[in-house]
Amino acid sequence: MESRQVIKNRVAFLEQKIPKYAAALGITVLLILWEIVCRLQIVPPLFLPAPTEIVKAGWEMISTGELHENLFASLYRIVVGYAIGAIVGIIIGLILGFSKWADAIFTPIVYSIYPIPKIALLPLIILWFGIGEMPKVAIIALGVFFPVVINTFSGVKNVDPILIKAAVTFGSNHLNVIRKVILPGALPTIFAGLKLSAGTSLLLLVSAEMIAAEKGIGAMVLHYGNLMITTKLMVGVLLLSLLGLLFNRGLQWLERKLIPWK
Template identity: 85%
Template sequence: MADSRQTITNRVSFLEQKIPQYASVLGISGLLVLWEIVCRLNIVPPLFLPAPSAILVAAWEMMISGELHQNLFASLYRVGSGYIIGAIFGIVIGLILGFSRWADAIITPIVYSIYPIPKIALLPLIILWLGIGEMPKIAIIALGVFFPVVINTYSGVKNVDPLLIKAAVTFGSNHVNVIRKVILPGSLPMIFAGLKLAAGISLLLLVSAEMIAAQKGIGAMVLHYGNLMITTKLMVGVLLLSILGLLFNRGLQWLERKLLPWK
């Protein structure tokens, strides 16, 4: 019996041990070193896979010329605006759908019927509605962010313990206080799951929209240098997207720790 208890204690300790922060850095650094070695040994021709050192040189040249800043800021404006708009509407509508039976019965089937449609396929129609400019790109990103956020928020509200809601109502809480103090905190884990999923979708739609209807931006830059077969500068855009995705994820994780200290 004592041995089994000690085994259980050891397993719990193993699960609870903290992973050092430098572990992620080691993984990325190891991948970059391996990548550099493969390119230095000419296992893969530089045209198909340029070395990280060559990509850094190309990035520096683009930074000096100002090209990198222009494309990066254009993409950040689009993805930031679209993400914020889609996330706000997604959370608000998701809370309404989860809390109101009438809204759930009327609107939820519409949401689930539109959700499977590839959002980038709607870009020509949105351009027809909103004209040529920044608005169609922001709108398509917001639309792509809206659906995972609204569905996850709706699921989070539905998974809140009904006993907590009944207890709050019993003690005299009105609808606003029930949503603010019971439903919203209880659904936050699912909301953040939707926000993280939407972050990746927003970058995918950003690149697709910029490749189709933009002169500036990371997606337009990747398409341009892909057509010219300048793979070093093409990979600069690809690495920028991976860095943006990592920063998105880390930022949402930090915000989640602040708002959900118990999790």
């Protein structure tokens, strides 16, 4: 009996650890295969540089300060734009979900504007705000706003009405009902919108920087693509991939903190 319990404990331990190590193992195998393909020149280096060459190019860009400058420019735009779009989207979504009048008047407007590709509005936004940081921040905020407001609205509508009636019956005012019943009930759906808009914000960041920026990861990728320096181009691409991963992990951590019952 004791030996069986020991085996069960070891199996349970491995089941917990394998998913964590599997991701790192998969990435390691991919990088090794990538390096082998490049070293054997199966694919020309111009089209697919080796990981070691990309690391060398990245180190060179760090040494010259070029990478820091472009990274910080992009981080400022995406953090500010994402924060504005997410905060405004959550507030408007709560209002639309809680107020029948606001729902009837503004929800059709939100759904009619949502399908418009936001990058198509960049020239118009540049006309409104001029050339600078504001148009790029605004286009990211717009891209984040719509998924967040729609998911927040859906989350509020899906909250059990019995819980709301119970809170009102026990004397809670509108603010307490929103803060203690509706918002916690809608949080899982809100975070689904936040995660969805994280990817959208990166796409809009790169697109905006390629069109109307001198600094930033998107502008850097476009610049080295035009010069056909693929090692430095891949540094930008991998950096964007890392940013997306960190963004997603950060939202998952925040979700675990705010929604422990999930």
